Amino acid sequence: DVKVTQSSRYLVKRTGEKVFLECVQDMDHENMFWYRQDPGLGLRLIYFSYDVKMKEKGDIPEGYSVSREKKERFSLILESASTNQTSMYLCASSPGLVVRGTQYFGPGTRLLVL
Amino acid sequence: SQELEQSPQSLIVQEGKNLTINCTSSKTLYGLYWYKQKYGEGLIFLMMLQKGGEEKSHEKITAKLDEKKQQSSLHITASQPSHAGIYLCGADSTGANSKLTFGKGITLSVRP
Numbered sequence: 466d467v468k469v470t471q472s473s474r475y476l477v478k479r480t481g482e483k484v485f486l487e488c489v490q491d492m493d494h495e496n497m498f499w500y501r502q503d504p505g506l507g508l509r510l511i512y513f514s515y516d517v518k519m520k521e522k523g524d525i526p527e528g529y530s531v532s533r534e535k536k537e538r539f540s541l542i543l544e545s546a547s548t549n550q551t552s553m554y555l556c557a558s559s560p561g562l563v564v565r566g567t568q569y570f571g572p573g574t575r576l577l578v579l
Numbered sequence: 580s581q582e583l584e585q586s587p588q589s590l591i592v593q594e595g596k597n598l599t600i601n602c603t604s605s606k607t608l609y610g611l612y613w614y615k616q617k618y619g620e621g622l623i624f625l626m627m628l629q630k631g632g633e634e635k636s637h638e639k640i641t642a643k644l645d646e647k648k649q650q651s652s653l654h655i656t657a658s659q660p661s662h663a664g665i666y667l668c669g670a671d672s673t674g675a676n677s678k679l680t681f682g683k684g685i686t687l688s689v690r691p
Contacts, residue, residue, distance in 0.1 A: 507684060
């Protein structure tokens, strides 16, 4: 079974703090994704990565950065957390471009920024 | 850009009843994915459809993609409380990569 894990289920941070959200997958997938999910807005893509050290902006990259130093790990960084970044963050992975693959999701991290 | 509209927005059914939810795209779909989400949790993959007219079933859930590949329906037979949750459709409209666009989801409640 594909397993995608996220470092925290719940996180509370203060405005201005630097926040790291970690995602690890164990299926040797090339693609990894970070989304945020908000009521009424659905799932929105923040960043994605097709390979180690490669990243591309999604639909809402402002205020976020990412890091992919190893194939299995994709980190989302909030450089200076703000209250409007309070959200549910979901990580996903999928096989590479050769085979269009299903995205498999982690359990999510619910972040509250005070 | 790709837009997916899901209908109805929410649904409450009595246990044992059948139901159908829909996902409509503004563009031709190269791949259509159905996911289920329990509140506060991650998305669980249900099924993927690619070909016009394709139909797949898993247990009591059947998903179809129309011939024009712009609309998909998901049908649940004899609903159970375990079917309750949020159903999201995701679509690949480019045919080029694994980047998906998602609908806003349909909240299903099943009354015992």
